[in-house]
Amino acid sequence: MEQFNEILNTFFFILLPYLSIFTFFLVSIYRYKKEKFGYSSLSSQFLENKQHFWGLVPFHYGIILILTAHLFWFLFPGTVLVWNNVPLRLYIMEISALLFGLLTIIGLINIFIRRFSDKKVKTVTSPFDWITLIILTTQVVSGLYVAFFFRYGSSWFATSMTPYLLSVLKFSPDLSYINAMPFMVKFHIVNAFTIVLLFPFTRLVHALVLPLPYIIRKFQIVRWNWDRKKTRNAENKSV
Amino acid sequence: MDIRSQISMVFHLDKCIGCHTCSIACKNIWTDRKGTEYMWWNNVETKPGTGFPTRWEDQEKYKGGWEENKGKLRLKSTDKLKSFTNIFHNPNMPSMDDYYEPWTYDYKALFNPKGSDDQPTAKPISMVSGEYIDIKAGPNWDDDLSGSSVYAKNDINLENLTDEQRDQMFAIERLVMFYFPRICNHCLNPACVASCPSGAMYKRGEDGIVLIDQKRCRAWRSCVSACPYKKTYFNWKSGKSEKCILCFPRVETGQAPACFHSCVGRIRYLGVLLYDAEKIEETASLPEDQIVQAQRDMILDPFDKNVIAEAKKNGIADSTIEAAQNSPVYDFVKKWGIALPPHVEYRTLPMLFYVPPLLPVMSAQDGKQVKNVNEDFFPDFDKARLPIKYLANMFSGGDEKFVRYALEKQSAIRAYRRAVTVGDIDIKDAERALIKADSSKEEAEAIYQAVSLSTFNERFVIPASHREQAIEMYEDPLKHKQETGFGFNEEPKRGL
Ligand code: HEM
Ligand code: SF4
Numbered sequence: 001m002e003q004f005n006e007i008l009n010t011f012f013f014i015l016l017p018y019l020s021i022f023t024f025f026l027v028s029i030y031r032y033k034k035e036k037f038g039y040s041s042l043s044s045q046f047l048e049n050k051q052h053f054w055g056l057v058p059f060h061y062g063i064i065l066i067l068t069a070h071l072f073w074f075l076f077p078g079t080v081l082v083w084n085n086v087p088l089r090l091y092i093m094e095i096s097a098l099l100f101g102l103l104t105i106i107g108l109i110n111i112f113i114r115r116f117s118d119k120k121v122k123t124v125t126s127p128f129d130w131i132t133l134i135i136l137t138t139q140v141v142s143g144l145y146v147a148f149f150f151r152y153g154s155s156w157f158a159t160s161m162t163p164y165l166l167s168v169l170k171f172s173p174d175l176s177y178i179n180a181m182p183f184m185v186k187f188h189i190v191n192a193f194t195i196v197l198l199f200p201f202t203r204l205v206h207a208l209v210l211p212l213p214y215i216i217r218k219f220q221i222v223r224w225n226w227d228r229k230k231t232r233n234a235e236n237k238s239v
Numbered sequence: 240m241d242i243r244s245q246i247s248m249v250f251h252l253d254k255c256i257g258c259h260t261c262s263i264a265c266k267n268i269w270t271d272r273k274g275t276e277y278m279w280w281n282n283v284e285t286k287p288g289t290g291f292p293t294r295w296e297d298q299e300k301y302k303g304g305w306e307e308n309k310g311k312l313r314l315k316s317t318d319k320l321k322s323f324t325n326i327f328h329n330p331n332m333p334s335m336d337d338y339y340e341p342w343t344y345d346y347k348a349l350f351n352p353k354g355s356d357d358q359p360t361a362k363p364i365s366m367v368s369g370e371y372i373d374i375k376a377g378p379n380w381d382d383d384l385s386g387s388s389v390y391a392k393n394d395i396n397l398e399n400l401t402d403e404q405r406d407q408m409f410a411i412e413r414l415v416m417f418y419f420p421r422i423c424n425h426c427l428n429p430a431c432v433a434s435c436p437s438g439a440m441y442k443r444g445e446d447g448i449v450l451i452d453q454k455r456c457r458a459w460r461s462c463v464s465a466c467p468y469k470k471t472y473f474n475w476k477s478g479k480s481e482k483c484i485l486c487f488p489r490v491e492t493g494q495a496p497a498c499f500h501s502c503v504g505r506i507r508y509l510g511v512l513l514y515d516a517e518k519i520e521e522t523a524s525l526p527e528d529q530i531v532q533a534q535r536d537m538i539l540d541p542f543d544k545n546v547i548a549e550a551k552k553n554g555i556a557d558s559t560i561e562a563a564q565n566s567p568v569y570d571f572v573k574k575w576g577i578a579l580p581p582h583v584e585y586r587t588l589p590m591l592f593y594v595p596p597l598l599p600v601m602s603a604q605d606g607k608q609v610k611n612v613n614e615d616f617f618p619d620f621d622k623a624r625l626p627i628k629y630l631a632n633m634f635s636g637g638d639e640k641f642v643r644y645a646l647e648k649q650s651a652i653r654a655y656r657r658a659v660t661v662g663d664i665d666i667k668d669a670e671r672a673l674i675k676a677d678s679s680k681e682e683a684e685a686i687y688q689a690v691s692l693s694t695f696n697e698r699f700v701i702p703a704s705h706r707e708q709a710i711e712m713y714e715d716p717l718k719h720k721q722e723t724g725f726g727f728n729e730e731p732k733r734g735l
Contacts, residue, residue, distance in 0.1 A: 036454040038734025042478040043458040047367065049334035060327040119368040120335065124475060128735045202735055209457055211436035215319050219433035220519075224444035225708070 012190045013164075014173045020197040021168075027200035028208060041206035047120040055114050059107025063136075066100040066143070070157070074165060077158035084155045093154050098147045104140050108133065132202045135195055142188040150182060161189075241516040242539065242550045244559050244702070245427065245447035245590050246485065246509065248499075249571045249578045250420055251690060252596040253649075254506040257418040259283050259379065261498035261507075265422075268486070268497050274476025276341035276366050279378060280483035281498040283420040287394035287408065287629070288381045290419075292337040295469040296395040296582065302331040303467030304430050304585030307524050312586065314434055316464040322436050331464040335475070339376040341366040367475070385416030396632040404626040415624045417596040419633075420506070422498060423470040423483035424581070424589030425449050427514065427537075428523045431482070434465035445559075446511075446704065447590065448485045453731065456480055467585035477733050491706055495699040508689075510566030510700040511559055512573075512590070513539045513550055523586045527636035530583040537588075538573050541566070562702035567689060568592065575686055576677075577645040579634035595630050595642050597649045620646060644677065651676035652683045 032039060045052045073080050084090040111133060115125050146153050160177040167174040178186065199205070265281040284290045298304060302316040316331045344361035352359035365372040381390035386409055397405060408415055425442075429449050432440040439455035440462055442448070451462070451471070456479040462471040463480060471482040486496035494500065499507040514537045522533040539546045541563035550560055563569065571578035571592060578592035620627050620643060627639045627646075635641040651672040658669035673683055689697070 035732075035734075037477075037479075037731050039454075040456065040458045040478040040734050042734055043460055043473070044475070045329060045332060045334070045460060046463075046473040046475050047335055049332065049336070053328045053330075056327045119365075119370055120340075120475075123368050126735065205734075206457060209437070211438070211457070211459065213438065214322065214436040217438060220428070221432055221435075221438055221441040222444045223441040225706070 009175055009179070012186075012193075013175050013178055014168075016190065016193045016197070017168050017173070020193040024196050024200055028205060031200060031205060032208075039205055039209055040203070042124070042203045044121050044124055047124065048114060048118045051110060051114040051118070055107050055110035057107070058103045059111060062100050062102070062104030062107055063140075066097060066104060069097055069100065069154075073154055073157040074162050077162040080154055080158040084152075084158075090152070090155065094147060094151050097153065098144065101140055101144045101147060105137070105144065108137050108140060112137075128202045131198065132204060135191065135198065139188070139191050139195060142184055142191060145184050146188055150185070156181075156185070240549050242513055242546065242553045242555060243447065243516045244445065244550075244555050244563065245512050245514060246425070246490065246701075247447075247512045247566075247568045247572075247590040247592070248422075248425075249508040249568050249592045249594065251506045251508070251594040252417055252419065253594065254504040254690070255283070255418040255420055256504045257283055257285070257383070258503050260501050260503045261420060262378075264497040264501035265483075269484070270481075272476075274474040275472070275481060277335065277338050278472040278474075278481065280470070280472075280481075281420065281422045283379070283418050285379075285381055285383055285385060285390075285416055286419045286633075287385060287391040287397065287416065288387075289390045289393050290381075291378075292333050292469050293376075294393060294395060295333075295467075298467060298585070300331070301333060301464060301467070301469070303465060303469065304582075304587055305428070305523060307526075307586065310524055312428075312520065312524050314430055314465055315467075316430075317434060317461060322434065322459075322461055325461075326436070326459055329460050329464055332460055333463065333469065335367070336375075339378065339380065340372060340374075342372055342374060342377075345371070383416070386414040391416075396629055398632065399637065400626055400628055404628065407624060408626065408629075417625075419593075420498075421468065421470070421581075422591065423449060423485070424468060424587070424591040425485060426590060427516075427534075427588035428519050428586065430465040430467060430585070430587050431462035431471050434461035435459070436461060443487075446487075446490070446702075448487050448490075449482070450484055450487070451480055451482055453477075453479050453481075467582065467587060468589070477731060490701055491704040493701050493703070495695075495701065499699060505693075505698065508567040508571065508698050510568040511541075511563040511702055512566060512568055513541050513546060513555070513560070513563050515539060519588065523588055527584045528638040530586070530588075531579060531635045531638065531641050534580060534583065534588055535573060535576070538569070540573075541569065556703070556705055558705075559702040562700050565700045567693070567698060567700060570685070570689060575648070575682065576641075577648055577686070579641055579645060581634060583636045593634060594649070595634055595645050596625075597646055597653070647676040648678050648686075651678055652686055655680070655683045656687055 045056075080093075084093060115121055115129070115133070150156070160181065164174060164177040167177075178189070181189075195204075262279055262281050262283055266279070269280060270276070270278045279291060282291050290296065294300065295303075298315060304315055305312045306315045317325060342363040342365050345364050346361050348361050349359050362371050363374050364370065381387065384390045392409065397408075400408075425447055426449065427447070429440070429442060432442060432449060435456075436459050437455050437457045439452040439457070441450060441452065443450065458473075458478045458480070460473060460480065462482075463469075463473050466482075471480050473479075474481050486494075486498075489496055489500075495509060499509055518533075518537045522530065522537055525533050541547070541550075541560060547560055551557075568578075571594065578594050580589045580592055582589070627642055628637075630642045631637050631639040651669070654664055654672055655666075655669040658664040658666040670680060673679060678686075
């Protein structure tokens with residue numbers, strides 16, 4: 001039994017993370033270089049314009065906020081622990097996380113309804129879309145479960161998840177942080193790595209090409225097919 | 240001065256017979272793929288009417304184009320920050336309902352019907368979902384429906400018209416209409432390009448054609464809202480926006496774009512304009528009623544020695560300058576002043592110009608013939624069936640002056656030519672009319688020639704595109720000798 005557990009642990013918390021991370025980078029970059037045409041958010045707003053709002057907007061605000069929170073917990077574990085020292089502040093942290101999660105799940109439910117109910121949207125829904133949506137929903141639901149039943153997720157993240165992830169990144173994975181965790185927490189982690197693994201194969205790559213340069217770009221873009229000062233005219237023999 | 244060249248267009252509206260040959264030529268070449276069935280890069284609308292997509296001119300709804308705020312331009316649909324908050328759901332984007340759902344018919348049903356008292360019918364099937372649908376709208380759904388209370392009465396250009404003028408337009412037996420063919424205007428200050436967060440849209444430096452880089456488009460959809468003419472379309476299958484490409488593969492090989500080439504009415508002209516790119520922003524920010532003139536002022540005289548020297552300094556090829564000198568568009572827009580840009584108030588500086596239609600205006604005279612007497616020589620444009628205000632709303636930011644000028648000149652030329660060929664008008668009167676319309680015998684002959692007799696090569700003056708230099712910038716052609724070619728070799732396959 002113990003041995004079996006160890007095999008499982010090795011698979012889920014050592015092999016899977018490395019597989020996911022390497023696949024993520026390799027495939028994302030490969031697709032960007034070789035199959036760039038497929039890099040798209042594949043919007044379906046054109047086919048259905050009303051339900052669209054109630055799905056996509058809450059979902060994205062929710063998921064982006066909650067991911068930012070995770071990133072913050074990972075990068076600044078010390079700050080998080082100090083903040084969470086005061087119970088009231090811990091509650092604020094946990095309740096916000098719960099709310100972001102709820103926002104995400106509301107969005108996801110609406111996205112599901114929309115993709116089931118609208119005939120036109122259904123035709124542009126690929127198996128990959130269903131896989132993406134199901135795995136994201138699983139992730140959000142397990143996250144909500146953790147947030148609801150073990151109301152110390154953020155502190156736990158700072159004390160256990162951050163060191164574990166760092167140990168993975170340093171190529172010396174240390175499972176001692178993980179072992180003591182409740183099943184649901186472990187499930188949340190494994191599912192997260194699965195998302196990272198599938199990420200580059202799905203439309204999720206759109207999140208990698210967030211067009212931030214637009215903020216500082218000039219409005220107009222002109223592409224020149226030749227060097228403007230070097231064109232060869234009959235009398236301009238310099239080139 | 241920063242001189243650039245722009246391939247520009249003129250459509251002569253009096254000559255359009257509304258046959259839609261242009262639209263079909265375009266569709267056959269470019270938009271009969273999955274996801275593009277509903278697109279009409281070239282479409283022909285009936286005016287007054289609501290157009291395609293429905294009421295596209297209603298910028299309260301679609302927020303297309305630019306607006307001016309204290310001399311500064313900004314996109315009406317979005318600003319830099321808003322493009323990020325609106326990226327998940329674009330509130331001004333039209334949906335397929337605003338165009339139409341493309342369909343075919345279930346022809347099989349005609350071949351194996353069950354026994355019945357009725358004729359078998361082929362039911363319409365959606366080309367999107369593949370299911371039976373009720374057709375609610377289709378291409379040219381309001382074709383020739385002038386006078387319709389559903390379409391014509393909802394034309395946005397009827398704004399500022401008095402009730403009396405409206406009644407006149409819609410009185411039975413006096414109904415008035417004309418055709419309005421539209422393609423992308425390949426604007427100098429394109430809102431679509433400015434709105435694209437990915438930077439996928441661009442204007443080609445050498446000829447000003449506005450394109451979408453299909454590999455960089457990420458379906459953020461801003462361009463669909465931002466283009467006030469609704470000439471970027473979203474391909475729901477590939478997940479990319481697409482638009483009129485002015486048939487650049489044809490243009491690069493010296494052929495006219497398909498819609499131009501096929502035009503039955505020969506209403507279309509294509510040629511190069513040289514313009515001063517430094518003035519773009521300034522011109523686009525002017526008060527609405529000054530833009531027509533200012534845009535005209537941006538266009539430079541291709542015979543002017545200074546202009547030629549500056550153009551050469553900017554790398555514009557001799558062949559392009561020569562094409563600019565022979566450009567029919569230059570004549571219509573600048574020399575004769577009878578071609579006007581559509582909806583300058585959107586501030587994108589469109590480079591497709593329209594000669595406003597004379598016919599419906601002339602026949603305003605209670606169905607009588609135009610009188611040939613001196614005093615009454617000009618038809619009374621103010622009593623016209625199609626109010627000048629309406630045309631001004633479309634073609635000159637509401638300022639009637641430009642439309643009136645174009646109509647008076649055309650009308651005088653018509654009289655003059657009638658005097659020459661039929662002779663029932665005194666040639667002296669006709670010549671006086673020409674002078675009154677700011678024209679001359681020479682000009683009248685030139686316009687007559689261009690409008691009625693010009694040949695293919697006079698209507699389409701296409702400069703060499705010098706792609707050989709373009710290629711050399713990126714690749715050494717010799718390097719690829721004996722290979723299978725180079726370029727965009729990826730199959731345009733929908734992403735996962
Ligand atoms: C980084 C910023 C992001 C932007 C700008 C963005 C933008 C978009 C857009 C424009 C769409 C298409 C919506 C439509 O149908 O019109 C979309 C869809 C989607 N996005 Fe994002 N996204 C972002 C981040 C994310 C993240 C982090 C995730 C999840 C990990 C995500 C998951 C999805 C999913 C699952 C869909 C498809 C929804 C459906 O089935 O209709 N996005 N996103
Ligand atoms: S082909 Fe020419 S005449 Fe016919 S509808 Fe098109 S623009 Fe008008």
